[in-house]
Amino acid sequence: MSHLTDDIRTLRGVGEKKAQLFHKLGLFTLGDCLEHFPREYEDRSRFYPIAQAPVGENCCILATVAQPPSTRLIRKGLSITKLRAFDESGQIDLVYFNQPYLSSQLRQGEEYAFFGKIEGTLLKKQLTNPQFEPAGRGMITGRLLPVYRLTGGLSRTLMLQATSQAVQYTDELTESLDEDIRQQYDLCHIRYAYENIHYPIHQEALEKARKRVIFEEFFQFACGLQLMGQQNITARGIRLTWYPPEDFYQVLPFSPTGAQRRAVHEAFADMTGGKRMSRLVQGDVGSGKTMVAAACLWLAAKNGMQGALMAPTELLARQHYESLQPLMEQCGISCALLTGSTPKKQRETMLEKLSQGEISVLIGTHALIENNVVFCRPALTITDEQHRFGVQQRQLLWDKGADTHSLVMSATPIPRTLALMLYGDLQVSVLDELPPGRKQVETYAVPPSYRPRLDAFIQKQVQEGGQVYIVCPLIETEEGEDERQSAVAYAKALEQRIPQVSIGLMHGKLKSREKEQVMEDFVQGKIQVLVSTTVIEVGVNVPRASLMIVEDADRFGLSQLHQLRGRVGRGDRQSYCVLVSASKSAKTQERLRVMTKCHDGFRIAEADLKLRGPGDFFGDRQHGLPEFRIADLSQDVSLLQAAQKAAQQMLRQDPDLSSHPLLLEKVKQLFHRARQ
Template sequence: MAELSTNVRYIKGIGETRAKALEKLGITTLRDLISYFPRTYEDRTLTRPIRDLTEGENVCVRAMIAADPTAHRIPGGRPIVRTRAVDETGTLDVVFFNQEYRKNSLHRGEIYIFYGKVEGQRRHQMVNPLLEPEGRQHLTGRIMPIYSLTAGISQLMLTQAVRQGLDACRELLPDVLPDEVRREHRLCYINYAYENVHFPDSPEALTQARRRLAFEELFLLTCGLRLLRSRREDVFGPVCRKVSMDLFYNALPFTLTDAQRRAVEDTIGDMTAGRPMNRLCQGDVGSGKTMVAAACIWFAAQSGWQSALMAPTEILARQHFETLSPLMARLGLTCALLTGSTRSKERRETLAGLAGGTIDLCIGTHALLTGDVQYGRLGLVVTDEQHRFGVNQRAALSQKAEAPHMLVLSATPIPRTLALVIYGDLDVSVIDQLPPGRQKVDTFALGESYRPRVNAFLRKQVQEGHQVFIVCPLVGDGDTLPDERKAVTAYAKKLQEETFPDLRVSVLHGKMKPKEKEKVMETFAAGESDILVSTTVVEVGVDVPNATCMVVENAERFGLSQLHQLRGRVGRGQAKSYCILLSEHPSEETRRRLKVMTRTNNGFEISQEDLHLRGPGDFFGQRQHGLPTLKIADLACDMQLLEEAQSAARALLCRDEDLSRPEHRPLLERVRELFHDTADSMN
């Protein structure tokens, strides 16, 4: 009998050739095969008499071949086979292209079930229908799975392979959900679930099957994350003594919001608890997450611990350095910057200071992960996440010390329930309040016809002493979009020469060298450039209070959360600010999406809408590396199921905190399989 880990080539009916084709879809084992779920379904249960057929509908017809098939070739050499089928109510013409064998395989007087799209209003026709002899139906008269395919694999081939896979493992599937959980949540058995998610007996059976498998997926994920957390709590973290925060608060030129103070209290509670902090601090653009990090850095230093702050881009790392360095100096702490472009001499001095413990805070990029960076007393690691670092990268930085405190900052606010899925084993603090004086940015979604008015508005903004961002989605002249201005370099040139010859236009994109980017940003921040044409490199970490207008070209190409991040680059000063979202030929869907941006400035609301509109595949395209991927659960639709699964997992782990009971052994083994990269942490 096959095991679930058996290579699919050994499954009866698949063999070496099909196995190689399946490998392109990531299917190598029997478990992979049965867990390759349909992307949609086709309901082939609807059967109509010929008289009642309606043009355009997909339907089954039971009919008899009434004429011997005829074959001929059409211009170009393609073979075409025609025949006629009848039932008690009428006649159906049946046409096959490129299927010459049908001439000899169909015989007058035989009854078939035809499935296809009806063409013609008076004289009905089906072109290239599926057909099966009556009484030997496998592909008609039922709900059929439709799978995502790749070259060399057809729907029929994959459907047959899944059927063979299910037949091979009928007795192998362990029901890892405890009986009490399955009963309490009214979930079907595992064999029934796999059978009916692929070959449903009815729409109701499909709903039950999908609910069971999605629940199990979310339940296993939650169990794994909570086991990781419980193991973390068994480790001793850097000991921080409780001290008053008054000295830190008094050094600030402003007062923290209540939400910021709550987040600071959360982190201090973690850092004085004797275990390593592992916390996500999430808040909207401009909510003040950096100051929460600064409070943690100062607090760690009071107990002699060093801190490292890792940013996703050099621009953001430098901005953090420019923001935090003066504050740390006022507080008596030393601060250093370490990036890929740090000069050799400066780098050697910084490395020596870190190893010797004379530098309290090091701010940098991925350069902080290199092997020669060693710390004397690293106690706190801060990562400015922006969905750009995964679990494994954070772990690489934390390995620079023994179980340091970890703080993750994110400006893509999402519901707390989802944060547990996206960010794994992190506790969550939410900054749901903006500092006083933060400007609301007026947002407009406009079509191409508004461009002259937009250009006039931009000129007026510059004449009033302000600056403008314009963001394009692509770089270079090899742009596949129809208009060259969508390429940032070509657009900037055209803008300078034709639209604003009297204004100063600069360009920023990700292919520039760090020093070039830095120079462009310094020039713009100093007011020596009026308009900055950029790619999304400005999404993160560009702070120019004098910039009052953000224009986004081809706004339909961006997710709502990304547009919200771009909008956050303006509204940082005292002047009224604007965001203009341009689309050439906006579809109804585009208009609906962009209307969300014009309606609200609330990042939490926008993220939730983004998740619903784009689906989890796009929204979590940069999901945390190191966590299992979701194969059937849909976070856009399964929020209630996620909450149920999380509640059930918490309740079970309260009764059996390490799943050590014999009846939970299959569950623990499955969790370890899913979390194979971090399974050692569960032992």
């Protein structure tokens, strides 16, 4: 049996209970431990003479035990063990609490390596509960020591034991990168990489190992996306007949922007070209993605075919229906809405008409992917706010028909480097213009001392017919947290401060139906001020919303703040966004200044990537895409580009990776894990 496939329970000290803790981290075998990379490293490579060991800092010393340890009981349940150690430069006191067994482990006259925080004074130094090992062992001292992600009950010592044993079997690893790729990009062998990513012999070895592992992560991902992209490009799609989009534009109550016209033309070219369309429409909040979707649905219906649009919530689906149904009706196209709350009889009638082709456009929620939803002549599926759906959900909708075209929409502008990774398998249309006449949302960053003035401003907006969002980072107050950071506490306090205003509360702990009802009341104007967490970040259109206040704005990424700001400014009134932060950090001030000066979501996303790292541009992890275990898109852009170039070279020579079965298997495993 290969050692790397050995069950984690073969490790000494790992029984069923400990194994369950490893399982929580996804670690079932020694091989899994080898893939469990450190999140950081402690530099324990330098040993200090006792006299030079800096007080107040963690460091390693080599010292000889001067006399046998002595243990005494201070009180019930608390013992103290003391001893003294020395080297050529001086001596140091060692103190351990509740570890009387050390009397037999630390022997007089033996030299040990100790690691801990130096306390005391320059003349009288002390280590409290330091880690130790016999001099020369080099397991926890004298090296860069890995720090791993753990779970409650799983000790760092046990994780070190697991990874150190796994590293002993790196000779069982098989190289998946061709020799010419490794030479071209100066990459070390896989065995060297895994040994030094866990237990680097020095800093240079760690950098070599990281480069190799990061490159390989990007390379496998790029290969997978390009394989999917090739399938999309070459896959046969329903060939529709071209109808001039200008015919559709005539029924619109506005003139499309240049970006909208370009995106529609690109989508029409896909749908009439004989290949399956797989296109992303990416645009800022309010850039008009829905119009592009409507044009594509119109083209499908003009060809006597059917189209479906799936939205993540019932409220958003209903808003799509209310905006699209009048347009479709003017064009003589039947349109229907299907959600979880559609009455049974109405649903049965609707599904019968759908299966007979009497409904050309169906808009709805997850209800669209149920087995009893059968299309007669499906040609197009559209998913809105596509990151809110799992890959399997989107695939189920796509599978409603053979050779159907697919359009996905995202209101989350992301940097080009990130887009290359997230959407490498899609053609991309970017809406980089806002409709003319839309007023810019005035944005201000203020300290908490402005809150009384904000209360007055809230009342003024409500009196003038506006509505207000207030976003807090927490649902409820946690110990040690300011009440203002809690949506629940904030709403209660606001009701007392301005009782004449109707205030609603929404957060993630509410049931879906409760959240939808709160949002419905806000849309209808029954709620004038909505206090919420970021669950309102994506979705509904409230034209009267004219003020967005974000509490503790420093806790949010810039892209997330931009998404929140996009909830207001959708009507004809001047709108405002106020970012409240008590932080005096120069970096925080710089980030918030970006928000007050810039309204371009793509530029903000680039700034966010530089200032904050990739973070999570979607609030929730992008469903269906692998999480990088070690690569960092904000730091490793050059390696990303190199890996994509290498993947292109590889697939030109071996389009289906049939000559590289190990690489193909790794790519499949990578995307399989992401879909679980």
